[in-house]
Amino acid sequence: MVKRKHLIDWVIQNRVVSHFIFWFSLFIILPILAVLNDGSVEKTLVSGLGYLPAQLLASYFLVYYQVPKLLFKKKYFLFGVSFLISVYVFLVISRLSSLYLSKALLPQYYNPKSLISILEDPFHLAVVHFPSVYVFVFLMFMTKAFKDRFEERHQLEVLQKEKANTELKFLKAQTNPHFLFNTLNNLYSLTLERSEKAPEVVLKLSGMLDYMLYQCKDDEVPVKKEIAFIQDYIDLESLRYGDKLSLSFTHQLHAPNVMIAPLILISFVENAFKHGPSKNLKDSTIRIELTTNEEQLHFKVLNTLPTNKQADTEDETRAGIGFSNSQRQLELNYKNNYDLKSTKTDKDFQVSLTINLK
Numbered sequence: 001m002v003k004r005k006h007l008i009d010w011v012i013q014n015r016v017v018s019h020f021i022f023w024f025s026l027f028i029i030l031p032i033l034a035v036l037n038d039g040s041v042e043k044t045l046v047s048g049l050g051y052l053p054a055q056l057l058a059s060y061f062l063v064y065y066q067v068p069k070l071l072f073k074k075k076y077f078l079f080g081v082s083f084l085i086s087v088y089v090f091l092v093i094s095r096l097s098s099l100y101l102s103k104a105l106l107p108q109y110y111n112p113k114s115l116i117s118i119l120e121d122p123f124h125l126a127v128v129h130f131p132s133v134y135v136f137v138f139l140m141f142m143t144k145a146f147k148d149r150f151e152e153r154h155q156l157e158v159l160q161k162e163k164a165n166t167e168l169k170f171l172k173a174q175t176n177p178h179f180l181f182n183t184l185n186n187l188y189s190l191t192l193e194r195s196e197k198a199p200e201v202v203l204k205l206s207g208m209l210d211y212m213l214y215q216c217k218d219d220e221v222p223v224k225k226e227i228a229f230i231q232d233y234i235d236l237e238s239l240r241y242g243d244k245l246s247l248s249f250t251h252q253l254h255a256p257n258v259m260i261a262p263l264i265l266i267s268f269v270e271n272a273f274k275h276g277p278s279k280n281l282k283d284s285t286i287r288i289e290l291t292t293n294e295e296q297l298h299f300k301v302l303n304t305l306p307t308n309k310q311a312d313t314e315d316e317t318r319a320g321i322g323f324s325n326s327q328r329q330l331e332l333n334y335k336n337n338y339d340l341k342s343t344k345t346d347k348d349f350q351v352s353l354t355i356n357l358k
Contacts, residue, residue: 022143023056050098051132058090058133059140067141087134091125092118094133183208183236190239197239204232216262219333223258223297227251227290230269234288237273244284245277251290258292258357261333265290267326268301268351275349276303285348295358302350330355 066086070079095118118125183205190198211229215221234249269288277284289300330338330353337356342349 018147022140023052050101051094051129051136053097054090054094054129054133055136057093058086059137061086061090062137063141063144087130088122088125090133091129094129095125098129201236201239204236208232208236212263219261220259221262222256223253223260223290223292224256226260226262226265230266230288233266233269237277241277241284244282246283246285247288248286249288249290253292254294255292258297260297260355260357261329264326264329264333265299265353268299268353271351272301272303272349276305282307292357295356297353297355297357299353299355300350302348304348305344305346 062083066079066082069075070082095113099113183201187198187201187205190201208229211225215225231249234247238245238247272286272288276286285302285304287300287302289298291298327340330340334355339354341352343352344350
């Protein structure tokens with residue numbers, strides 16, 4: 001299906017190929033119609049060849065000069081005059097080429113006419129040659145209009161995709177320093193305490209940075225890698241908070257190779273730590289659940305809120321940079337194929353995310 005779409009795109013965008021297919025297809029139709037109507041295939045082919053020069057000239061003159069240079073530039077009078085004159089000229093060319101070709105290939109059907117008699121018989125030109133020539137001209141015009149519309153939409157889709165990719169790269173780049181800032185703060189606290197846990201933090205941080213910088217370049221990564229990344233982050237935070245924090249992270253996958261956009265989930269986890277234990281001097285709780293079935297991924301994060309009512313009001317009015325980034329990445333990656341809800345009470349805050357995998 002994808003290869004067929006690429007072939008169609010290539011044909012439409014290749015002017016020489018698309019024009020050849022258009023005229024060849026129309027010319028092939030003529031003998032088929034003759035057979036269906038019990039007509040002479042030979043006579044039909046010769047007649048079609050006779051009309052062809054006028055059809056080509058009239059089509060390309062209308063499509064590439066009269067319409068873009070006159071009609072689209074609102075030169076309506078010039079377009080009308082030009083169109084009428086060109087119709088008359090091309091119909092004369094059509095009749096002349098038909099006569100000479102008939103004389104050369106089918107002399108039994110040849111009916112000699114002088115140029116003067118052809119010019120003085122506009123009725124015959126209008127009744128016989130106008131439909132034979134300008135039906136093809138109008139088909140060419142409609143095909144060109146469709147092709148231009150297709151290319152316009154294709155270019156718009158490419159621009160939108162490039163814009164979305166650029167924005168995603170920016171969001172991922174913004175996630176990295178935001179996470180790094182928080183983790184370095186944790187590491188700084190441990191070094192001040194001369195904790196033996198500091199080397200372990202450095203090792204985990206190195207692995208996480210390697211994942212973010214080098215393994216998240218693809219559009220999707222296995223969920224099990226995201227789980228390992230989240231677990232490393234939780235381990236780092238657990239070193240900092242110790243017994244102050246009651247934490248659980250459960251995950252269950254229906255298949256080991258479930259794929260997901262990278263760095264989508266971590267900001268919700270980071271947000272739970274930022275607005276939970278980091279604001280609460282007493283015991284805090286964070287519960288994280290990740291499950292998948294054949295069609296959906298479910299992710300829940302719950303964190304208790306500080307009992308101190310004088311907590312930073314700015315933190316209460318926004319979910320933070322990471323949370324906003326994740327929302328935007330969900331929109332860019334999954335559009336209408338996800339559901340994100342948040343619930344806040346006096347005691348806790350919960351985020352519930354469902355992503356349609358198919």
